[in-house]
Every structure is written in structure tokens, then in C-alpha cells.
Amino acid sequence: MGLPGVHVVGASLGGMVGQTMAIEYGDRIRSSTSMMSSTGARDVGQADFAALGGLGPAPEDRQGHIDWTIRASRVLGSPGFVFDEAAVAERAGRAYDRGHDRSAMLRQAVATVASGDRTARLGSVRVPILVIHGTADIMCDVSGGRATAAAVPGAELVVIDGMGHNFPRELWPRFGALIANLVQHVERNPS
Incomplete structure (x- = not known):
């Protein structure tokens, strides 16, 4: 698309895509938000x-x-x-x-499995990362979000009690505020 830098937000498989973008194109990713996703490691983020x-x-x-x-x-x-x-x-x-x-x-x-374990490569990411995950997610256990945040130096983890694998309308303002705060912080502090 020819954009010099973008803020990426992805949920579930989209979170995995966003993580891969931060790994492979960190110079063009301004920030990344990974929601209800995982590192791809087999021992975290599994479905029930x-x-x-x-x-x-x-x-x-x-x-x-x-x-x-x-x-x-x-x-x-x-x-x-x-x-x-x-x-x-x-x-x-x-x-x-x-x-x-x-x-x-x-x-x-199949794509979630084929993407493999990104844990080691996430350790090299220097892009500001926000990880959002719910405690009631049975499609991707909250351990996946915790592992993602632990793998990326300086990542921020927000765990929401009672949130599953969806976007409850009640949380839309909170999601918007969390992502906007990250983007505003990055734009105010470009280094």
C-alpha cells in the first residue's frame, strides 16, 4: 500500500498476523495491538x-x-x-x-497451526505492543495473551475478567481508549 508506517490491530488469527508483521517489518510498524491471540507455542493459548x-x-x-x-x-x-x-x-x-x-x-x-511458534522471534520485536485478552476465552486461552506479552520486551498486558473470544459492546469504549492511548503515546514519542 506504500504506507511508511502503520498502527496494527489484530484479533485472534489477526493478532498472529500482527505479531508476524512486527517481527518481519518492525521498521514499518508504529505499534501493534494483539487481541485474544497467542504466540503459536503449543503449550499456551489452546482452545477448550x-x-x-x-x-x-x-x-x-x-x-x-x-x-x-x-x-x-x-x-x-x-x-x-x-x-x-x-x-x-x-x-x-x-x-x-x-x-x-x-x-x-x-x-x-490450519493457518493458526501453520504459522508456528513465534515466541523466540517476538523477543526481537522493538515495536510498542499492547496485548488484550479475556479470562473467559475458550477459543484461545488467556495463557496465550500472557505468553505474548511476556515474549515481547516492554509489552503491555491488559487482562479483562469475563471477556471471551468476542468484542462485547460494553467493552468498545475501553478497547478504543486502550488502543488510542498506545497510538497517541507512539505519535508523541516517535523514538
Whole structure:
């Protein structure tokens, strides 16, 4: 895109992508926020497959997909915060209409494994990193966020009680403030 420097925010697999960008392109990354993600090490950030196992595959039809997404969001969501079923259903419908591909989740799962363990390489990152993770995340255990913050010198870790693997509306102002504070700090102190 030709941008000389960017602030990166990524969640889940996106957090892993952001970490890789900071490792490989640290001279062009101004800051990075890794949310509900992990280092790729096999002993941290693992999913609770027992809790996920009952979901089964997502149906092919639109309404079945919406209903499945609501069930999955209840399992993966944040028990400490309000569950907005109408918003989940609306987003699931828009996502289905945009392009439904049942194999996409499998490809995403494979990508998380294929990305490998970044722990050692994260030790060389000199980009300001903010790590946000919830204590109730069953898709990526909070140990993944803790390991990410521990691997990056000077990283800031924010652990949120009751947050799962989603973005509860109640936390949007907090997410925005945390990320804005990081960006403003970096922009005021470019060295």
C-alpha cells in the first residue's frame, strides 16, 4: 500500500498476523495491538475443544448458518457481559450474504497451526505492543495473551475478567481508549 508506517490491530488469527508483521517489518510498524491471540507455542493459548465439540459443523443454508452462529457465539462469547443475540444474528446474515464458505473456518484453524511458534522471534520485536485478552476465552486461552506479552520486551498486558473470544459492546469504549492511548503515546514519542 506504500504506507511508511502503520498502527496494527489484530484479533485472534489477526493478532498472529500482527505479531508476524512486527517481527518481519518492525521498521514499518508504529505499534501493534494483539487481541485474544497467542504466540503459536503449543503449550499456551489452546482452545477448550470439549466446550467447542458440541457445536458441530455450520449448516449450508442461511438461517441454519445464522442459528449456528448464535449458538457458537454464546459458547465463545463473554459470560461477564451482555449477549446481544440480535446483533450476532444480523452480522451472521450479512457475512453469509457476502460469501458463505464452510471451509473458511477450517482454513483459518490450519493457518493458526501453520504459522508456528513465534515466541523466540517476538523477543526481537522493538515495536510498542499492547496485548488484550479475556479470562473467559475458550477459543484461545488467556495463557496465550500472557505468553505474548511476556515474549515481547516492554509489552503491555491488559487482562479483562469475563471477556471471551468476542468484542462485547460494553467493552468498545475501553478497547478504543486502550488502543488510542498506545497510538497517541507512539505519535508523541516517535523514538
